[in-house]
Amino acid sequence: MNFEEYAAKPILAAAGINVPKGILAHDPDAAADAVATLGPVVVKAQVPTGKRGKAGGIQLAQTADEARTHAANILGMTIATHVVEKVWVEELSDIAREFYAAVLNDPTTKSPVVMFSTEGGMDIEEIAVDTPEKLRKAPVDIRKGFDIAAARALVDGEALDDANEAIAETLVKLYEAYRANDAELLEINPLVLTGAGGVIALDCKFSLDDSGIKRQQEIAPNGTPDKLTELETRGEDLGIKYIELEGDVAVLANGAGLTMTTMDVVRHHGGNPANFCEIGGEAYTKATDGVKMVLDKPGVKSLVVNFCGAFARCDVMMEGFLTAWEELKPEIPVFFSIAGTGDLVAIKMLKDRMGVDPLPDMDAACKAAVDAAKGGAS
């Protein structure tokens, strides 16, 4: 889960990193009022995405009137599919130099990596491609942590205008904040060296590990969850992973890999999946809810049910499916592929209660569902 700047900066402040003063404004007047206490300000769109500056979502204001005008322009603006609903109005900082600092989970080294670059303000992807020699990285043994000696070593030899020690201290605090908050990414870009020689975090990106949310209840409510459709919200409440898509062939399967593959095979046969809906793992007893969800999407023309039991038992999933089907009595054509733990029992249940057999494999089931959705013979 991503945190917007206004919600991410307090994480840094709590770790002792300096951040500029600011006020969250939901309307232009509130942005204008902020100038009275903060002086000249920067008005910054709050959306859970980068490239806000390039999109015109960050503007300088010397006066209250300017702040009001900028806020009025920015609020309601769309930045990478996100509509701006609030702005962070922040005191101006005296920027001498801009650096880049981050800590993230690295699948390659299987450890946290602390990163630093003198090329602040740019996208990390651009730094990594354009000037990889300027991106310094330190993998960390998470059991031992990242101490001041390690931080000094990371910035050693960089000409940081006598701020090497202050930057090293900031990196240590950044790592501590990353650890304390189950971050998958905690990034300061730019990390600013002020004219007076201070070090401040001018922006902050914080992404909380979804698996850490349970034990981060204090900060979790400040995050910005992915925008979900009504059906996706329903799935989340039910503990079923559901992603709504554009197509008309509904998909119900167990396990992430199998569900993705069912979508792929529907696409392979010229159809368009209406959803990703996975009732595997711990959710395998929730087939009834799953069936109702996939059928409730408007415009669904056929359904492919693909069960391949391992941990999830086909017979349990089939019982759930049949319960929903007998209750809803839907008109749409449905095609089955069934294999794995509990498959023979599930196939017999299907025969006894719906009078149908599964198709020989998932290709056949997906193809039949695609043909049915197109109105052809199945």
Added chain:
Amino acid sequence: MKIVRREHRVLVQGITGKQGTFWTEHMQAYGTKIVGGVNPKKAGTEHCGVPVYGSAKDAMEGGGFDATVMFIPALGVKAAAMDAIEAGAKTVVCLTEHIPVQDVMYFMAAAKEHGTTVIGPNTAGSATIDECFLGFMPVFNDRIFKKGNVGVMSRSGSLATLMCQNIVSAGYGQTAFLGIGGDPVLGTTTRDAIEALDSFEGTEVIVMVGEIGGSMEEDAAEYVATMDKPVVAFIAGGAAPPGKKMGHAGAIVMGDKGTYASKKKALEAAGVNVLATPSHVGDALKEAFGAIKQASRGVP
């Protein structure tokens, strides 16, 4: 890494729970040498016919063990894994989904230091056909798993089950199966699994079941390019929209990273037959075994 065999002594952490009990019984029936379980609250008792210890450390001092399989809730895994690693486990199979990644990296660091192989997290486990299995793959179903010459690895348990059924229905069988898991940070990578299967006795062809996200398939392609054995692959998620986690935390396309196209390209460049759908695996194996037979007859 070494694949767990029938002679290896296996501990079950969380043996007394519902799933722990259910799958321990299945593992025992198949031939897995279960030597004990762990539940601190039931230490000193017996469950599924084996002693229950207070910790993996106690189990090591008690009768000893080689590998452990954990049926432990997400927030308890770090402590359980550290217990097993510090006790001297050679292999730790971590089935649990939704473990905080920082916890995973913590016990991975310890595993590296102790020379412990971690399989998972978020996996259905591993199996050596007609010998033993650890986790919850339906190895005992002979329409899905049958002794043969195909080594199979997968990031997904459900998809591997389907693939294995297709392999058996096409008239082939498996040597061993390695489920590496659907998380972004994994103890055993695609490359590690393929290397292990490549050197596993009896394996003649390898089936790789990958998915979008990360760069493990691309990394594995470097090794595959050096192999003599044919490799057949299916990569799930070609139809997935970018920026969404497709059920697995590791299955997400970010920008141009982790895409289906990038994986397919890298694998094909390494000589891998990348399947359009899992149903094509039978034909691909026929072709692969045909080529091996011709080569052994000295036909170019």
